[in-house]
Amino acid sequence: MPDPTPMVTPMNGAESLVQTLAHSGVDLCFTNPGTSEMHFVAALDRLPGVRCVLGLFEGVCTGAADGYWRMARQPAATLLHLGPGLGNGWANLHNARKARSGILNIVGDHALEHLRFESPLKSDLDGVAGSVSHWVRHARSAAEVGADAAAAVAATRDGALGCIATLALPADTAWGAGGVPQRAPAAPPAAPVAGEAVDAAARTLRALGSRAVLLLGAGGSASEAALHAAAAIAAATGCRVLAEFYNPRMPGGRGRPRIERLPYAGDAARQKLSGAEVLVLAGSVEPIGFFAYPGKASQLKPEGCALQTLATPQQDVPAALQALAEALQAPSAPHADPAPLGVPSGPLTPESIAAAIAAALPAQAVVVDEAVTTGRGFGPAMAAAAPHDWLQGMGGAIGYGLPCAVGAALGAPGRPVLTLEGDGSAMYTLQALWTMARESLPIGVVVFANRAYRILQGELQGVGARMSGPKAAAMLSLDHPALDWVALAKGQGVPGCRVDDAAALCDALKRGYAAGGPFLIEVPC
Secondary structure, eight states, rough: OHHHHHHHOOOBBBHHHHHHHHHHHHEEEEEEEGGGGHHHHHHHHHSSOOOOEEOSSSHHHHHHHHHHHHHHOOOOEEEEEEHHHHHHHHHHHHHHHHTTOOOOEEEEETTGGGGGSOTTEEEEEEHHHHHSSEEEEEEEHHHHHHHHHHHHHHHETTTEEEEEEEEOOOOHHSSSSSOOOOOOOOOOOOOOOOHHHHHHHHHHHHHGGEEEEEEEGGGGSOOOHHHHHHOOOOOOOOOOEOOOSSSSOOETTTTTTTOOOSSHHHHHHHTTTTOEEEEEEESOOEEEEEEEOTTTBOHHHHHHHHEEEEEEETTTTHHHHHHHHHTTTOOEEEEEOHHHHHOOOSSHHHHHHHHHHHHHOOEEEEEEOOTTTTTTTOOHTTTTTTEEEEEOOSSSSOOHHHHHHHHHHHSSSTEEEEEEEHHHGGGGGHHHHHHHTTTTTTEEEEEEEEEEEEEHHHHHTTTTTTOHHHHHHHHBBBBBBHHHHHHHHHTTTOOOEEOOOOOHHHOOOOOHEEEEEEEEEEEEO
């Protein structure tokens, strides 16, 4: 008689990796695979639990994983091909590291036996990974892949912060038999702030009033409750409250206190901090200029200004702010919202563009800001917009905006996303438009087409250099030939239009949001 016992196929390393990710809450993978990853691709196809989203460039995958963490507060995985693939995604991993986002990179590598040969794609994978990752490991056998993956998931968290973990997966550890799924431990809670730090901050703010600045960063500006606590502290003590210029996520709009950000430009930031004797850091770090300039200090705080830490970025900053408000017996601060904006009219200027964006913005939208020069003055107008979250590029590497929008839309399903993009920046990761179309994501893209690297034109003056001929001008100009953003969007499946005045921009935004899918608007400015 035939044996009735069903045949059980041994699990390979790739299958144990997929199951470990699913068991550990990593249910989304942004992929750009190659030959070495084919067994992992097959396992992702065969086993449930992990959704795959294809990016046509590795920088789209890594930037999307950054945006996903910011909204979902869970790590996504990326699937990248050897050292060169990881290198292609490096810039947006740098941005994600500065944003303190949690990401798990799974990087295929040559089979262990093949690694001893100098093949064309052999590279210093560990060197590339180590320059931007908090944790790096090379899998050594199929039997260990599950445990390695669980350790990698655990490594994506450090208290309140996310971290970048990179697991190299040699091809034979993926196809080899003997895989054992594992489960990563639950993420630990953020570390609490000591009562002594709260009491010391309360004494400082009471004593100095307006000569003290409460500087919010990381978790201090990421939640509405934290902003309300900060506003109450300011009302009770007279201190000034500012947020770091770059924030991973910051609530805004009607119903939320408007916390002014420290300006980007060094001189403006120094002026804003003028008169401060102490900066009380709530999840922030000492403010440092973006670049060095001849004859100007790198530190933005006034000379002699002290730094006092209420909470580090790793700690529970919202709880620390709430404890500080209670220690000061600070009642909830009264909050007066600006009136909603009507439909603007007239030529396109930074002010009218901001008014159109604020007037059309749907409630609970997510705004991804890579507007660079055009968008620096949008803050006052956005206070009158519907409630929203504002996401910014944290590391200065260009090309974060479009991929981050992909991740934000997937990390906050049902919420519309608006991406504010400079034309030069958008060209770095243009391929993200294709992913938006393929996934039918509700993302609006506004491209500010000034036909130049406008920010660099300003930086040229800031560092004391000057243009004296056509070569420098050509390096900072994008107008020969001019980019046709409507055509570029159409070529990747995203409908687009060009507008010439503020009322048309407002109308195009409203029509785009109503359609429910991706759309692009080119705004000459």
